[in-house]
Amino acid sequence: ETGVTQSPTHLIKTRGQQVTLRCSSQSGHNTVSWYQQALGQGPQFIFQYYREEENGRGNFPPRFSGLQFPNYSSELNVNALELDDSALYLCASSDGTGGRFGETQYFGPGTRLLVL
Amino acid sequence: DQQVKQNSPSLSVQEGRISILNCDYTNSMFDYFLWYKKYPAEGPTFLISISSIKDKNEDGRFTVFLNKSAKHLSLHIVPSQPGDSAVYFCAAMRNTGTASKLTFGTGTRLQVTL
Numbered sequence: 001e002t003g004v005t006q007s008p009t010h011l012i013k014t015r016g017q018q019v020t021l022r023c024s025s026q027s028g029h030n031t032v033s034w035y036q037q038a039l040g041q042g043p044q045f046i047f048q049y050y051r052e053e054e055n056g057r058g059n060f061p062p063r064f065s066g067l068q069f070p071n072y073s074s075e076l077n078v079n080a081l082e083l084d085d086s087a088l089y090l091c092a093s094s095d096g097t098g099g100r101f102g103e104t105q106y107f108g109p110g111t112r113l114l115v116l
Numbered sequence: 117d118q119q120v121k122q123n124s125p126s127l128s129v130q131e132g133r134i135s136i137l138n139c140d141y142t143n144s145m146f147d148y149f150l151w152y153k154k155y156p157a158e159g160p161t162f163l164i165s166i167s168s169i170k171d172k173n174e175d176g177r178f179t180v181f182l183n184k185s186a187k188h189l190s191l192h193i194v195p196s197q198p199g200d201s202a203v204y205f206c207a208a209m210r211n212t213g214t215a216s217k218l219t220f221g222t223g224t225r226l227q228v229t230l
Contacts, residue, residue: 031216033216043205043220045217058217092159106162107152107162110159
């Protein structure tokens with residue numbers, strides 16, 4: 001039990017729509033990262049937030065955006081959905097500063113998004 | 117460019133025997149490595165980690181070995197149990213001073229048979 005929860009568990013959207021995914025981090029964890037896991041692949045880093053500021057981003061376009069709130073919750077927003085956005089979206093929380101050596105991230109169960 | 121590679125997509129091992137899962141990486145700047153286990157419809161669960169200043173870390177039935185010169189790490193599970201059947205991901209991290217981004221391999225599906 002990691003204490004990281006995500007909602008919803010499953011979601012179906014159509015191309016061009018917008019979606020918001022939510023994550024509740026483990027208490028005391030001030031860093032949250034979001035990952036996209038396509039079928040048959042490992043998770044791919046989208047971005048990370050530390051104390052409500054984005055402090056790192058992977059190779060994802062600006063239509064992927066996020067927010068982190070003081071109550072250890074966060075959101076991933078995706079605009080103008082494309083078919084290739086269909087994937088499992090994972091959030092992970094940690095208790096260190098971004099980039100601290102030896103930091104372990106704890107994952108939630110994920111939200112499975114299907115774009116039709 | 118796949119910086120973390122798990123070249124065996126699947127592995128089958130008999131209960132009680134040793135399971136060895138392998139992982140190779142190309143980026144010499146990685147300084148922290150982790151193994152995660154993932155069951156269907158669940159997020160990855162942290163198993164064990166190792167920093168680049170060590171060559172071995174042990175936790176119960178799980179041991180991770182790191183060979184920096186070969187850019188290779190392995191996860192040993194002894195003895196293997198049916199509940200170990202899952203997909204195992206190797207992940208690597210580089211201390212950039214900003215985001216602690218994990219780079220994952222594509223996973224190895226372990227099946228432990230009776």
